[in-house]
Structures are given as structure tokens and as C-alpha cells.
Amino acid sequence: MSFNEFNLQPFLVEAIEELGFTEPTAVQKRLIPVIKSGKSVVGKSQTGSGKTHTFLLPIFDKIDPELDEVQSLITTPSRELAYQIYEAAKQLASHSEKPIRVVNYVGGTDKARQQSKLHHEQPQIVIGTPGRLLDLVKGGDLDIHTSRSFVVDEADMTLDMGFLSVVDQIASRLPNKLQMMVFSATIPQKLQPFLKKYMSNPVMEEIPVTSVISPTIDNWLISTKGQNKNDIIYNLLTMGEPYLALIFANTKSRVKEITKFLKQNGLKVAMIEGDLPPRERKRVMREVQNLDYQFVVATDLASRGIDIDGVSHVINDGIPEDLDFFIHRVGRTGRKGMAGIAITLYTPDEESKITEIESMGIKFQPKAIQNGEVVDSYDRNRRKQRSHGHEELDGALKAKINKTKKKVKPGYKKKIKKEINKDLLFKRRLEQRQKGRTERKRKKQDSNRYQ
Template sequence: MNNIFKSNRIKPKIQNGLSNINFTEPTKVQEKVIPVLLEHKNIVVQAVTGSGKTHAFLIPILNEIDESLGYTQAVLTAPSRELADQLYQVARQLRDAAGLNISIAHIAGGTDRERQLKKIDSKRPQIVIATPGRLYDFVEKKILFLDYVRNFVIDEADMTLDMGFLNDIDFIVQRLPQNTTIVAFSATIPVKLTNFLRKYMSKPEQIVIDNPAVIAPTIKNDLIDIGAKSRKKILYQLLTMGQPYLALVFANTKQKVDELTTYLQQEGLRVAKIHGGITERERKRTIRDVEAGKYQYVVASDLAARGLDIAGVSLVVNYEIPRDLEFVVHRIGRTGRNGLSGHAVTLIREEELKRITGLEKSGIHFDFVEIKNGELVARKHHNRRESLNFAAHKVDSRIKGYVKKVKHKRKPGYKKKIKQAIKEDKIQKSKIEQRHKIRKAKAQRKKRRDK
């Protein structure tokens, strides 16, 4: 296949710019997306972070900008300030490397609105990179005009949906010219997102990029079944036994982030927290302090941390499995970057094993480990416990504890107590099973009578 970077449809300046930033071979997503965008076709692209998707849409968009026209020709949205800023920096890098005279504006919520206004008033941007809320604000108040926009990109569309920004995007898309090319990039394509995109994109090109290496091969990805142990205490052991360069702990809610931060601080660790409830000023200060090495541990929520690119994360801990399993990939992907080794540990209880099986089916491999003598050691992979043949008379976890202890020497009468507890447990379960059979038989007889 011919290298799309060297296509005669790509301006020589951009080809030189790609060479200047050492982009010589396109990734799979770039190979598939760039030619379609050059044809001005609407596309829905499913591709994970790290696949090269940003340049897949930036290259053809920069290629299409008419430098002589002083109005907005392309709009790119990202759901968080951090993601929008990353996109802005990457766009500027390619523009400068190619020597293009293109004005790019970055407008995002949580930053100085008046300063952004002055920049737009002084020079109308040819490309706008924005968060949905601030973009809505500027368009609704007629600060920014979309009359000549040729390309509109929704980056991280699934996250845009999760964060409740689809109404803002809906407002924007309704005001775009009819011939605008619309592109959506997303790690997953939920049904609600599909229905939304169909509203504005008639038979778009569907491009799905398979990513066989869901987790980078440089990452050791471990799983700890904590059983009846304290999840917080296991977390503290993990964070202190190996002294990671920088550890990132993920929790599902702001409340849990606050709770864990307080706990770890009380245990004497210097811990920073990042979640949607902290102010933008505090957030920026925290990130600067983390990058300066003032913190060794960071506790974060998913939506707050996605898009952050903190260098040097050597350990990621999933304190709990996220409701959306897709976030597991984003969490683990915070470590092991740029070819460096990384380590991820997920804490679970046995009832969560089915969710782990679902992740393994998607291509994520876990190694079962346990903490022994202050270090992680491999343990037998007990994916299922059917082999223990508890199907007929399943024993409570409380009773299992007794069973395990039966081998140890105890005070007189201890074994008798265990046997009696097991016996009573079986009797109780037998009674429950018998009641269930009686009720089932009654229901069947009633059903026959009703016929």
C-alpha cells in the first residue's frame, strides 16, 4: 500500500512538516481515515487512545485550510479542558513544523473567557478547538460564526456523551452549513451515540480499528482477589511496599476519591487528588505539583483523569472496577508509556470475577497475584470455583473460613464447633430448597387449573 503521507493530495508543506516531527509511516487509523476525509465524506471512527487518531483528522483538515481566507473553516471539539489543550498543542506542532500561516484558537471552559474573547476579536481563527460548553456559549452569543465551516470533528464522542454534552453538540451541528463534513471519533459507540449521529450523518463511512494490543506489552497487569480483607489496607500495602516513582489510584466517584485521599494522608502519605469537584485553579496547581515531584501518589476519578498526560506513572491501581469497563483500558494506559515499563493492579472480590472475564474476552490479560511477605507473588488462577463442587451445597464464606481453619490446632471443642456450624448451614439450606420446591409445585398446579 502507498504511504498516504506521500500522496500528491497532501500539500508538500504538510509532508515536510510530518517529516520534521518524525512521522514517516502512517498508523492503521491514519491509512484508513485520511483518504476518506480528503474526499469530504462523513465518518464514524471507532479507535482507542494511542492509535494515532488525532493526526488522522488533523492532517486532512490542515490540508484543506485556505490560508488567505480569514474566517473559521474547521471546528474540533473535545469533552474536557485537558483533551482540548492536548489537541491544540498537537495542531500547533504540526502547523509550525509545516510552516503554515494558519490561525488556531483554543477556547475551553474553566479558563479566562475574556482573554479568549479578545483573541478571537483580534484575529478570526481559521481553526477552532473547543470544549462543547464554551463553544455553545460563543456561538449562541454570536461571538463565533460557523457560516463557512467545512469540517467539524467530535473527538472522544463517547466521553462527550458520558459528560452530558450532546445537547451542546446538537446546538452547534444545527448551525453548520449543509455541506460541512462531520467526523466522530470514539473508543466505543453506544446506542445513544449512534442514534444521535444518524440525525446528522446520512450513511457515514464506518471505520473500526481493531487494537490487538489493548494493553501495552510493557505493562505488567495484575489482579488481586482481596477476599474478606480491607480494601483500603491492601491499597496502602501496594502503595508502600515497592515505593513507586508515581502511583495513580482510580476510584469511581468523587466521594470515594475524597475518602481514599483522607485515609492515605492519615497514614502518612503525601497524596494529591483530582476529580470534577475541585476548582480549575486547584486542578492546575495540583498537576504542576505532581509534575514537579511534590507528590508520589495521586487519587483520581475517571472523567477527571482521562486526558491527563502525567509523565512517569509507574503504578496504576484500580481500587474498584469502573461501571463502564472501557475505562479500565484508559486507566491502565496511564502507565507503561513511550516504551517504558509499567505496572497496573486491580483489586476485586470474588463476585466481580465475571466482569474480569468480560475484560479478558476483549483482549485484556490479567495475572492473579497475592501479597506475601511484603511483595507480590503469583497465585493459582482460580477463574471459577465450580471445581470445588459447591454447587449442590454451597457453603457461606463465613463457613468456608471455618473449613480452612479446621487443619490448624485449636482449643478443645473448636473442631466440634466448626462441624456443628457446617451441619446447621446445610440444614438451613435444605429447608430453603424444600420451600422453593413446594412453592414451585403450587405455582404449576395453579397454572394447570387456570388453563
């Protein structure tokens, strides 16, 4: 199946070709035709499945550039997600012959300037975080009563972060006749009342994943019993030569502790967590995107919403309470077909969580650090297995003991850097084409104005 089968406007097909998309993802195949037909949908699909273009393409397909009013509203729980969707929307809009006004409203930005612009003209597509959107709506600056569609992206994360009541207030100000699209990696029970309140017989689609994590990821498991976690993390970062490593911790205090330890040991480390002021957070994210840092320590907020190219290593300081976050964390590496290494550190009291993760279809490779290198270790379930088949397991264990130690693959850093440079070159060309298009449109408009 190709994107041509969706019968999208020509400028959207052109935009998709420029991005290098050839075949729709599973969620796009199932839901783009449904959304185009005007039905409300609830899409349950994992991060990285192509959800953003699943709703953006049908929205742009229906936008009337001649109509100077809000036609679609998109909410997302984090600023990083909002910026990602905004960039994707701008790329689509740049291919339209007639200008389509797309705006992004998030906390930590100049609200007075946004209000001033809104008094002159309303955007046609609005993207933003719930708090800032509601502020602009309540103040009478942003007029959303004309919107034909409403997207709630990452609904479960919106619920977890306490923003669902804000989204509820926004939804209550939208017209009754509205196409609503809710996308979420999971559909918690606490989300059900909101869905029932605003959606009548929506199309429900759950998109199964063929692989819970990318097959290009080496998924390592290291026991920290009797060892210092900070020392293990430092050793992993300094022995493996990661191109870009993300270290995830369960709490803000633990993030700060790891960051302090790594800095004291001479590493240049970026920290991303909820206590950072908005401007500082934005600056750090920009520096990380520019690869000014090789190491980033973050809370789970960063595992959903930050799409950094070239993450070669992900280290889990511990198992997250919500196991769905494990998938989101690990999914930061191994993207776009690149190789990646995910390393999970665990303590004996987390055995049950490891078992639960394995029940999701995720397989671990047991590892240990010996003499300054990562080597194969014993399967932690070997004793259980031994009781079921003593003779057979003895042979298997013997083979494992005699197995040659595996070092981190040489040349890994060069390969990643090559891929990143290729991607950056593609993005620069993309920007140059967009600038050229914008300039041609401006000249054409100026020419028409004086004719």
C-alpha cells in the same frame, strides 16, 4: 507505508518527522485518505491509536492561511483532551510558512479576553469544550457558519458526560454542506440519533486492536477478601517504588477517601475529580505533569484525556461499571514502549466483571501481598478447572505453589526516569526549534513589511 503516501503538504511531513513518527497507525492508514477526499467519517478506535493526528493532518492540509475565517471546529468533552489536541495542532502550525491561527476555548479560562480577541479577528482552527464554544457562538463572538469541517472527538464520553445536547446545538449552527468526523472508542445506541441527524452515509470504520492492552504492561489481579483496601493501596505504593502511580476509583467520594487516607499516612498525593474548581484542577494537572507528585488519585474522567508521561503503575480500586473504562485506565501506563504495571483490586462480588474483562481478551496474573512483597497467587478459577482435569491440574497447582516468589524488578525506577529524561530533552529541543522558527518568521515578516 509511510506518511509520504498521503501526499500531505511539505510542512506537515516536516512536522511529522520532528515528532519522530515513522509509520502511520492503523486508524491513520484507513481514514486519512478518506478524510482528505472530503467524506464524513465515523471512526471507532481505542484510546492511544493515533486518532488526533488522523483528523488534524487532513484538516491542516486543507487550511487556507490567507482566509481570515473559521475553517474547522473541533469539540472534545474534557479540558485535558482539548489541551492535548491544541498542543498537537500548535506543533503542526509551527511548521507552516504562513501563520495558521489555532485557538483553544475551554471552561475556567478568561471569557472576556477571548471575546475581545474575537472582535478583532477570527481563528482558522477552533478547539474547545462544548459549553464554552456554545457560549461564544450564542454571544455572537465566534462565527462558525464558515466552517468546512466539524470534529466530535470522544463522542461516547461526550454522551456519558451529558454534553451531547450542547454539541447538537453547535452542529445546528454549522453550514449544511459540512464534512463531519466523529471519533469514539465505542458507539453506544444512544449516540445513533445524533449521527443520523447530521451525517448522511458516512464512511464507518472500526479499527480492531491487535492487543487490547499493551504487551509491555504486567496486568496483576489481587483479591481484597477480608482485607482493608486502603491498606493494600498504601502497601503497593510504598513497596513497589513507582515512578508515577495513578489510583482510579469509581466515585468522587471514594477518591476523596483514598486521598485523605494516603495523606494521613505521610504520602504527597494529588487528587483529580469533578468537584475541583477549574483553576485548581488546571494547577494540579500542571504540577502532575511537572512530576511534583508521585501519586495521583482520580475518577474515570482522568483515564481518558490525561496523557502523563512516565506512569509506571495504575491501581484500580475496583472494577468500573463501564468496562471500557478499564481499558482506558490501564492504558495510562505502558505507553511509548515503556514497561508498566496495572493492578486491579477486586472483591468476591466482582467475579462476574473479572470474567467479562477476560472475555475481552485480557489476561490477568493472580497476585497477593505476603511479607511485604508481591508474590504469585492461585488462579481464582482453579476449582472449576480441577473438576475438568483433576490429575493434570494437581500438577499445575503444585508447580505454582513451589514457584519462587517474584519481587518487583530492581532498577525499574531508574529505567523509567532515564526514559522520561530522554523524552523531556526531546520536548525541550522541540520547543527551542519552534521558538527559532517563530522568530525567523517574525523577522521575515518585518523585513517584507519595510521593503
